[in-house]
Amino acid sequence: MGYAQLVIGPAGSGKSTYCSSLYQHCETVRRSIHIVNLDPAAEHFDYPVAMDIRELISLDDVMEELGLGPNGALIYCMEELEDNLDDWLTEQLDNYTDDDYLVFDCPGQIELFSHVPVLRNFVEHLKRKNFNVCAVYLIDSQFITDVTKFISGCMASLSAMVQLELPHVNILSKMDLLTNKKDVEDYLNPEPRALLSELNQRMAPQFLKLNKALIELVDEYSMVNFVPLDLRKESSIKYVLAQIDNCIQYGEDADVKVRDFDPEDDDE
Template sequence: MYYIIVTGPAGSGKSTLTDSLAHWIEDNEMSVARVNFDPAADYLPYSPDVDVRDFLNVKDVMEKYNLGPNGALIAAVDMLINYISDLREEIESFNSNYVLIDMPGQLEIVAFRRVGPLLIDHLTKGRKSVTLFLIDSYLALNPLSAISLLLLSVSTLLRIKKPQILTLTKTDLLTPDQESKLLNMFSEEAQCSDMVDEVAAFDPELIIKLCEAVKESSIDVIPVSAVSGKGIDELYGSIQRVLSGGEDYLTEEASGKL
C-alpha cells in the first residue's frame, strides 16, 4: 500500500483531485482507498471509504467547547489522535494499492502544529508515501502570490518531511497564454530575478533568495485539471517515480512496504 497525502490551501482543489486521481487509478486496474481527513467537510465529490467524520463531528465540538468553526476544526483534528489506531486499522483493512488522504484546507494543521505531522506519521508508518501540495494555477499567475504559495509549500515540507510534488490545479481555467506563462514561471530554467522584476518587490534581494530556495525544494511541478483530466497521467508518473523509482506498481514491490 502506498499513501498519497493530498494537501494545500483552502479551496486549492484537494477533494476534487482526490476524486479524479482515484478514478484514474481505478481505470488503470489498480485499487484505491479514499480517505476523508477533514472533520469539517460538508460536501465531498466522492464517496469516502474511510471518513474521520464517523469518529468526530465538528458541530458537536463547537457546541461542547463553545468554539467558532476554525477553532473547532483545529480542536477536532487534535482529538483525532485518540482514534488514529482505529483509523489506520480501517484504512489498512482495504489492502488497496493506493491510499489517498484528502487533508483539511487549514494549512496550520500540517504547517504549524505538531498534531498534523504526528497523525500523518502514525497513518503512514512502515509504508512508502508522498505529499501532493496543491497550488491553484489562477492564483499563482501573480508572481508574488506564486512565491508566497511556494513558501507555504516549504512550510508543509519541513513539517511532513516527505517527498513533495507541487501540483498546479485547475489549469482548465487558464487561457493558453496564461498556461504557458505559468509553466515558464515554474520551469527549472526560470530566473527568479525575472519574477521579481514583475512585482517591483520591496526587498528584491530577499525575494530572489527565497524564490531560489523554494524552487529547489520540490521534486516536480505538475500542471493538472481535475475537470478535464489533463495532466493526471503525468501526475501519476511523478508519484510513481517517487514511490517506486518509476517501476510500475503491479510489477514491483506489490506490498509497498519499506
C-alpha cells in the same frame, strides 16, 4: 507495504475534486485506490468514502458542544484524531491489505500542515504501519499569475515540506479553468535568475537581498517545479499519478514509464 497520498493545500485549491477525478481515473483503468476523508467539516463527496474521520468526530458537534468557531473546532477535531490515532488507524486499516493504496483528502486549514504537528504525527503512524507516503500539495493555478504570488505559493509549500519531511509533488490545479494558460507557463519550470530579475523589478530596492535569499531557497529545495493538472485530460491525470507513484515506489516491478507532459496537449 502500503502506499498513501496525503492531499494537502489551501482551502479551495481543488483537493476533493482532485481526489474524485483520481478515483474515476483509477476505476477506468481498473486500478484499486481508497479515498479517506480527513476533513471533519466535509459534507458532500463525489467519491466513495473508504474511511471517514466524522465517524470519530465532526466539526458541527464540536462547535455545538464546546461553542468554538469553525477554525478552533477544526483544530480541536484534528487534535482529537491525534489522541486516538493509533486505535482509529488500526481499526480502519484492519479492512485493508498491506499493498492497498490510500488517498487522504485533508482539510484546507494551512496551519495543519505547516505549523502544528497533527499531520506530521499522522504520517509517522502511517510509516510505522509500513506505508510509503507522499505529500501532494495543490495550488490553484489561477492564483499563480505573477512572480510575487508564485514565490508566496512556493513558501507555503516549502513550509509543508519542512514540517512533514515527505517526498513532495507540487501540483498546479484547475488548469482547465484558466482563460489564458500563458499566464502560468513561465512558472511551470522557471529559471531562477529570470525569477530574481522579475521579482526585483516588482519589489522596492530595499528588498533586493531578501529577494535573492528567497530565490536561492526556492532553487535549493527544487521548489521551482510544479506539475500542471488539467482534469479534462486523462493524459494529465495519468502523468500526475505516475509522478506520485515514482515518489512512493509504487509499481516498481511494473517499470512505470513517464513521458513529458505539455499542458497544451490534447487527449490521446
